[in-house]
Amino acid sequence: MLAKGGEPLMPCHPARARELLAGGRAVVARRAPFTIRLKHRTRAGSAVEGVQLRLDPGSRATGIAITDERHRIGPTGRTAVARRGLITIELRHRGQQIHGGMVRRAAYRRRRRSANLRYRAPRHDNRPRPDGWLPPSLRHRIDSTMAVVVRLCRYAPVLEIHVEQVAFDTTAFAGVMPSGTQAGVESTYGASEVREFLLAKWKRSCAYCDATGVPLNIDHVRARSRGGSDRVSNLVLACIPCNQAKGTAPVQEFLADRPARLERVIAQLRRPLQDVAATNATRLQLVKALAAQGVPVHAWSGGRTHWNRLAMGLPKSHTLDALATGVIDRARGDALVRVPAQILVVASTGRGSYARTTPDRFGFPRLQRPxxxxxxxxxxxxxxxxxxxxxxxxxxxxxxxxxxxxxxxxxxxxxxxxxxxxxxxxxxxxxxxxxxxxxxxxxxxxxxxxx
Structure with missing residues (x-):
């Protein structure tokens, strides 16, 4: 909600917005996210307490939430905080489409060069890049997130920004982990770190039967008793029935009657976790870009967000992770008292192609565009x-x-x-x-x- 001069005011309930519009006291300033502007009220005559902007950055989608906090007396007699979710947004990136377009354009370019210059020497990739340079598919994640953040700061009185800094130490995961029990492996790198890495890689499902919503164990594809290592590349997630049925048998023997499943498990073990690499590459620059907005920025670990979400009994999603980002002290009596029933899904589509020709499958112009x-x-x-x-x-x-x-x-x-x-x-x-x-x-x- 905006004041008469366009200054941001506290968000109001949708029923209140409908009442103001029906009474002719406000006009629609923007359709999505829906924003109204009051005709007569000014910023000076309104009480503005301020809100918090919380982000859960991701490779494919970013969760954004606007919250306010009210202080109250908790059950222990201490001052507790009641956090209310006012608006939740899921921003869906298009980094994969940008990457595919860059690869396709490079293939067109190589084909045109090789067709006319058959014996041309390969071109060396020795072009200098400025500090902080990122590929377009990664730069897009920062730019699209900042575009939504700047717009929300324009329409709501944001006093502080809380962002989750998700990072996996992929170089440490690639090293040999000491042999021992599963508890010993988890204590080496931390139970939450290894488990969150595997949950992200295997999409929170059993590698052998795709079961979700059940307890998942960390299983060795090649058992330690048969010479298997404790590398993360040898670990998968398995539900309890599949873990017990496999035992120490080789995965080729366990999945002998399901060759398609076996091929997919082996391929996934060899495939690097691109989403983790993308998040690691952009997290620091995102925090730097947020700090440039002139609003205090607080960075929090993914482990704290995970603990807050489980303590509140919330399922896994980007928007709920954004709501749980920051400090929630259960011992003090803090609580998340309201979760929006609906979220605004914002999908990045781009502004169209800058090319004014449509190419054929060889990369040559086929027809002219307007x-x-x-x-x-x-x-x-x-x-x-x-x-x-x-x-x-x-x-x-x-x-x-x-x-x-x-x-x-x-x-x-x-x-x-x-x-x-x-x-x-x-x-x-x-x-x-x-x-x-x-x-x-x-x-x-x-x-x-x-x-």
Whole structure:
């Protein structure tokens, strides 16, 4: 909620926002995230306590939460903190698409060079890079997160930022771990560190049967009694029935009747954990970028967030991890008293391609694209209100638009697509490179259950 002059005020309940809009005391400032601006109230005449912005960075998605904290007297008589979740956002990155596009463009470039310069020597990758340089697929994760953070700081009175710094020591994992019992292995590197690494690599499921939502043990693919090492590359997660059924048998013998499963387990053991590498490469620069906003930034470990979430009895999801980031002292009586039932899912889509030609499979131009991206005042991705006066699609529609040079722009709904003249469209919000949707917190968190 914004004041008359555009200054951020405390977020209000949706029912209160509807009341203000219906009474003509506020106008819609932005559709997603939904923001209203009051017509008469100023920042000086409003009580602004301030909110906290909490982030759980990830490789594929980042959880963002806006919370406020109220002090109260706990059951022990000490001053406790009640944390309320006001807004939760799941920001989905498109680093994989960017990486695929860079690889495809490089393949086109190599093919064109080799076709004309058959005996050309390989080009050395000796170009200098500035300090802090990151590949575009990794730089995108920081830029998209900062874009949402800057926007939220503009619409809410953020007083401090709390961010979880997730890091796995992959170089230490690659070393030989001392032999001994499973408890001895976990005590070497810490139970939470090894377990969280394996949970991330095996997607919180049993490697042998894909079971989720059950207790998972750390199993040696090649048993120690048969010469197996204690490297993390020899460890998998297994449910109790699969762990007992396998015992000390070789994995080739245990999965002899399931060759597809055996091939997938072996491939996953050899595959590096790219998500961990991406998070390690971007975590420090993300904290530096957050500190440049002029708001105090507090970095917390992933172990603290994991303990807070389990203490509150919450399942695993990016948004719930963001809510649990920071200090929650259960002995003092701190509690997370409200979790939003719905979250705003923000998916990064980009602003289209800058190439004005469509290539064929060899990388050569096949056809020309329009030189401009704005046609009749609209661009692809704009949120518009369409009023169709007659025909099969007569009625009012609020959807994203795909533009055409002819002026007959396309509207896509959940069940159909149809064309509307630009004269029957009204702009609601310009395309900003993201799509917005709502989802239930329970449905999303059900994808990852705690082990």
């Amino acid at each position: 030189r401009g991206k704005v046609h009749h005042g609209y661009s692809t991705g704009d949120l518009v209100a369409a009023v169709v006066p007659k025909g099969k699609w007569a009625g009012s529609w609020v959807e994203r638009v795909a533009v055409r040079t002819s002026g007959q722009h396309r509207i896509t709904t959940l069940t159909s697509r149809f064309d509307v003249s630009h004269r029957n469209l009204r702009l609601l919000q310009r395309a900003d490179g993201y799509t917005y949707a709502f989802a239930d917190e329970i449905r999303l968190s059900g994808r990852h259950r705690p082990a």
